[in-house]
Amino acid sequence: MRLIFHLDLDAFFVSVERILNPKLKGKPVIVGGDPKYGRGVVAACSYEARQYGLHSAMPIRTAYRLCPHGIYIHGSHGEYSRFSDAVENILKKYAPIVEQASIDEFYLDMTGCQKIYGSMFSFASFIQKEVWRKLSLPCSIGIGSNKTIAKIASDCMKPMGITYVLPGMEKEFLAPMPVETIPGVGKVTLRDLNSKAIYKICDITNLPQEYFAAAYGKYGIDLWRKANGEGSEYLTIRTAQKSISKETTFDEDITSDDFLKKTLFELSGKICQSIRDYGWVASTVNIKLRYSDFQTLTRARSIKPTDDDKIIFETAWSLLSKAHTRRVGVRLIGVGLTNFSEYSEQEFLFEDEDIKRKKMFRAVTRIRDKYGFDMIKLPTP
Amino acid sequence: MSKYHIGTAGWSYKDWVPSFYPKNQSAGFDWLQFYSHYFNCVEVNSTYYTYISPQIVDGWIRKISDADDFLFTIKLHQDFTHKKDFDQQKIKAVSFNLDTLAKAERLGGLLIQFPYSFPFDNSTADYIIKLKNIFQTYNCFVEVRHKSWLKKEALEMFKKLNLTYCTIDQPQIGEAIQFEPIITNDKAYLRFHGRNVKAWLQSINNFGKQQSYTEQSERYKYLYSPGELVEIDQKIKSIQEKVKEVYVIMNNHPQGDAIANAFELIHLLEEKDKVPMPSTIVKAYPRLEEIQLLN
Numbered sequence: 001m002r003l004i005f006h007l008d009l010d011a012f013f014v015s016v017e018r019i020l021n022p023k024l025k026g027k028p029v030i031v032g033g034d035p036k037y038g039r040g041v042v043a044a045c046s047y048e049a050r051q052y053g054l055h056s057a058m059p060i061r062t063a064y065r066l067c068p069h070g071i072y073i074h075g076s077h078g079e080y081s082r083f084s085d086a087v088e089n090i091l092k093k094y095a096p097i098v099e100q101a102s103i104d105e106f107y108l109d110m111t112g113c114q115k116i117y118g119s120m121f122s123f124a125s126f127i128q129k130e131v132w133r134k135l136s137l138p139c140s141i142g143i144g145s146n147k148t149i150a151k152i153a154s155d156c157m158k159p160m161g162i163t164y165v166l167p168g169m170e171k172e173f174l175a176p177m178p179v180e181t182i183p184g185v186g187k188v189t190l191r192d193l194n195s196k197a198i199y200k201i202c203d204i205t206n207l208p209q210e211y212f213a214a215a216y217g218k219y220g221i222d223l224w225r226k227a228n229g230e231g232s233e234y235l236t237i238r239t240a241q242k243s244i245s246k247e248t249t250f251d252e253d254i255t256s257d258d259f260l261k262k263t264l265f266e267l268s269g270k271i272c273q274s275i276r277d278y279g280w281v282a283s284t285v286n287i288k289l290r291y292s293d294f295q296t297l298t299r300a301r302s303i304k305p306t307d308d309d310k311i312i313f314e315t316a317w318s319l320l321s322k323a324h325t326r327r328v329g330v331r332l333i334g335v336g337l338t339n340f341s342e343y344s345e346q347e348f349l350f351e352d353e354d355i356k357r358k359k360m361f362r363a364v365t366r367i368r369d370k371y372g373f374d375m376i377k378l379p380t381p
Numbered sequence: 382m383s384k385y386h387i388g389t390a391g392w393s394y395k396d397w398v399p400s401f402y403p404k405n406q407s408a409g410f411d412w413l414q415f416y417s418h419y420f421n422c423v424e425v426n427s428t429y430y431t432y433i434s435p436q437i438v439d440g441w442i443r444k445i446s447d448a449d450d451f452l453f454t455i456k457l458h459q460d461f462t463h464k465k466d467f468d469q470q471k472i473k474a475v476s477f478n479l480d481t482l483a484k485a486e487r488l489g490g491l492l493i494q495f496p497y498s499f500p501f502d503n504s505t506a507d508y509i510i511k512l513k514n515i516f517q518t519y520n521c522f523v524e525v526r527h528k529s530w531l532k533k534e535a536l537e538m539f540k541k542l543n544l545t546y547c548t549i550d551q552p553q554i555g556e557a558i559q560f561e562p563i564i565t566n567d568k569a570y571l572r573f574h575g576r577n578v579k580a581w582l583q584s585i586n587n588f589g590k591q592q593s594y595t596e597q598s599e600r601y602k603y604l605y606s607p608g609e610l611v612e613i614d615q616k617i618k619s620i621q622e623k624v625k626e627v628y629v630i631m632n633n634h635p636q637g638d639a640i641a642n643a644f645e646l647i648h649l650l651e652e653k654d655k656v657p658m659p660s661t662i663v664k665a666y667p668r669l670e671e672i673q674l675l676n
Contacts, residue, residue, distance in 0.1 A: 082608030
């Protein structure tokens with residue numbers, strides 16, 4: 001079971017503006033467009049301004065009509081970035097993996113960290129105080145078993161709130177909430193859901209997944225899963241490199257499936273070694289297949305983030321064997337990985353799954369670091 | 382945790398009245414004494430232009446006698462760093478004052494500042510060695526401004542000679558070194574020149590021309606924003622465990638910007654919730670109200 005924090009800086013732009021000009025404290029402050037010209041939308045507004053019905057993304061003209069005495073500021077975007085980076089630096093001191101989701105939102109993967117920090121609620125309180133003490137920025141923190149739950153939880157007790165959704169309680173936590181609480185449910189979807197008498201999240205979970213698959217396709221399945229408390233458990237890290245791939249052009253066109261399989265296995269091993277060197281795991285596998293007549297096919301599949309040769313190879317082979325339908329010689333094959341996240345050592349330390357296998361890969365990596373890639377070979381399939 | 386010496390480059394600026402020094406000053410009011418009530422360090426820049434008389438140095442020591450930890454860092458005369466025209470008499474004139482301060486336990490060290498037109502090569506490296514040999518008994522903080530000094534061999538030379546590499550923040554023009562603290566011995570010395578690119582470029586164009594004080598100092602006119610200060614705070618803290626002492630000198634002096642920023646850095650670096658400061662500076666820089674310690 002993973003443990004994810006979502007840290008949301010409360011009215012972030014307004015908080016920074018108040019650091020720049022403390023006289024704005026306690027006043028209705030609106031950051032965004034220029035009300036004189038009635039252009040733009042509210043990027044952020046203080047809690048004092050929200051009492052007049054203002055909210056983010058509201059047209060500035062409407063905001064001005066509701067709160068004409070508010071203080072309207074265009075925004076100091078360079079300062080927002082600096083403070084956001086400063087928050088990230090603080091979080092990186094304590095959390096093994098930090099994902100900056102936006103300028104004012106961060107996910108922390110704290111899986112296994114109870115053994116270091118003790119109670120996660122107390123730790124969240126410590127982080128909240130640390131960000132306040134060092135930067136004078138208020139924030140709310142949600143804790144859950146995945147990113148969706150953590151994000152929804154952080155929004156429950158704003159400002160300066162902490163909400164911990166205990167593992168196993170996700171569905172109950174979400175049940176009474178309006179469907180628009182689920183991230184990604186916009187106005188159009190909301191209208192459509194309401195037209196189907198779906199108002200609360202429990203209205204979704206009371207229906208079978210197939211209903212949403214039929215109504216909305218892949219998005220519907222995702223919506224149903226989120227309503228049931230499921231969500232992404234892995235954090236995405238910023239890497240300069242977006243993908244890693246290896247490909248081979250054969251000296252002569254290949255017709256033997258066994259030979260293709262063996263080649264793909266070797267290529268998979270090499271790219272897995274590369275991402276292990278970086279300390280990453282990948283969640284998308286893609287393959288490339290070029291026939292002798294230069295027709296080129298590519299295929300991709302999402303998987304649970306991994307750096308395991310076996311899983312990457314099996315996924316790649318499954319994609320390749322399905323794509324390879326012509327009785328024509330193959331000129332080139334390739335395998336690639338994208339959507340990287342950081343390898344989570346704490347999962348390795350504290351969770352049981354595949355521990356032996358992971359230990360073996362760490363050992364293989366160490367040997368290859370010392371003696372080169374070819375010093376140790378894994379058994380071919 | 383290392384000790385912080387936070388202050389400004391110079392204390393005698395007329396345009397710090399009334400933003401720091403009060404407008405109505407009694408007969409015995411002394412600027413250095415007033416300054417030393419709030420800061421524990423000052424960088425003396427007048428020594429770059431003139432050979433200060435020993436009596437003046439004695440006067441400084443007397444004036445800061447109430448400030449227990451107060452230290453002076455002395456900028457080496459331009460004859461040594463820019464004109465490269467010095468003799469035994471000039472060396473003695475500098476050393477005598479340094480020894481006076483050292484004897485009184487008021488000397489932080491000697492700042493040896495070279496211009497942008499002093500890139501790293503064999504001759505400049507030899508010149509630094511020469512100066513180090515002359516002033517080897519003092520802590521030497523060496524400021525270079527050209528990127529070529531970031532080469533490994535240049536920094537190795539600093540380490541070998543036990544010189545403190547002076548980290549600077551300056552407007553980013555040409556091959557100017559970017560702000561990134563570098564450690565070469567057990568001290569860190571950081572100087573903040575502001576980020577006024579426009580005025581800095583203007584000053585390059587006006588080089589050699591007759592200019593007023595305001596025109597000359599315009600390139601240092603820059604108030605660091607809270608976000609920039611937070612960045613600086615985090616970067617300095619990332620090196621604080623590696624050194625025993627950290628000197629932080631604000632050189633963005635026009636109108637008191639350096640004073641305001643120095644108070645803000647005391648608040649951030651020393652993690653003081655509230656900082657003692659005079660009401661004059663809070664009036665000139667209202668954002669300081671949040672961190673002012675009221676008596």
